[in-house]
Amino acid sequence: MQRIAFLMSVKPGYEEEYKRRHDEIWPEMLEALRRAGARNYSIFRHGTQLFAYLETDDFERMAKTLAEDPVNQRWQQWMAEIMTQEIDPHTHWPPLLPEMFHMD
Helix, strand or coil: CEEEEEEEEECCCCHHHHHHHHHCCCHHHHHHHHHHCCEEEEEEEECCEEEEEEEECCHHHHHHHHHHCHHHHHHHHHHHCCEECCCECCCCECCECCCCCCCC
């Protein structure tokens, strides 16, 4: 199992809209994430900074599956309106954070 963490940013003034969109996340988007192998996925916010964590058995496969999924493509396009983020052109995800410590 891989533990994946990354940072994103919501545009100033769109913090509540970001929360609303995730409170009402499309069921088909949740299913796309599950099909791709994402689990235990959480996003935390501090101001406009977002910290995301998820677990998967194979990040590269998960990222490729989601990049090709039309539901995910629509979701990402919709969320791009309210976000600013750096994207890795290889994975189509924000750069991953290196793990510094882990305790079970």
